[in-house]
Amino acid sequence: MSENHTAGAAALGALSFTVSGRIARPPAEVYEAVADPEQLSRYFTTAGARGRLEPGAGVSWDFADFPGRFPVTVVEATPPERIVIEWDAAPGANDTGTTRTTFTFAPIDDGARTLVTITEESWNATELGAKHAFGNCEGWTGMLAAMKAWVEHGINLREGFYA
Template sequence: MEFRVRVSGRIAKPVHEVFEAVADPAKLSGFFTTGGAKGRIAPGAVVTWDFADFPGAFPVRVAEVIEDQRIVLHWGAAPGTASDPSGDTTVTMTFEQLEDGRTLVTILEEGWLPTEEGLKASFGNNEGWTGMLCAMKVYLEHGINLRAGFYK
C-alpha cells in the first residue's frame, strides 16, 4: 500500500487565472514559494521552488501540462520515504471550471513508502498543500499574501 494525499478547494476566479497562479513563477512567489519560484511550468521544464520554512531551492520536474486543466510534477521526497527509485513523489494538480464561475483545484500527491517515515512525510506535504490552497484562495480573491511573515 502506498500513501497518497488529496486536497481540494474552490477559488472564486476563472480557471485560467487560477491555473496561471501556479504556472507563472512571479504569481506563485506572491503566495506560496516564500523564497521565490524560478521558471515557468511547462512540459519538460525543471523549475525551482524555494520556501522560507524549508530553505534551499527545490528542483521540480514538470512532466505534463494541459493548460487550464492539469499539471503533473515530480519532486524530491525526504530521503528514504519515496517508493520511486528516483526519490521523487508525483503531484497532480487539476483545475476545473465550475458552472458558478469558481474553479475547483484538486492536488493529489502520491509515491511514499508504506513506512512510518513515509506516513510522516505524506502528512507533512498534506499540510503544505492545504496551506497552498488556502494561500492561493486568499491571494487571488483578496490580494493578501497569507504566508508573508508566517515562517520567518
C-alpha cells in the same frame, strides 16, 4: 475483535492524499496562479519560484521555512486543466526518490469558479513515509488557502507566517 479485523485487511500500499478547494475565479486565471513563477512566488514559494510550470522548463522552488532550492520536473501541463510535477521525496520516504503531484482545475458555476484538486502520491506505507506525506498534505492545504486569498483578494497569507 481487532485481530480478526486486521487479519482480513489487505496490506496498505503506497500512501497518497488529495486536497481540494474552490476559488472564485475562472480556471485559466487559477491555472496561471500556479504555472506562473511570479505569481506562485507571491503566495506560496516564500523565497521564490524559478521557471514556468511547463515541460522542459528549468523549474525550482525555494521556501524561507525550508531553505534550499527544490528542483521541480514538469511531467505534464495542459492549460487550463492540469499540471503534473515530480519532485524529490525525503530520503527513505519512498522507493523512487520522487513524489508525483497532480493539480487539476475544474470549472464550476458555469466557469465563474474553479475547483482545484491537488493529489500527491508515491509515499511508502512506513512511519517515515507517513510523516512526510502528512507534512506535505499540510503544505498543499496551506497552499490552497494561500492561493485563494491571493487570487481572490491579493493577500499573501504566508508573509511572516513561517519566518
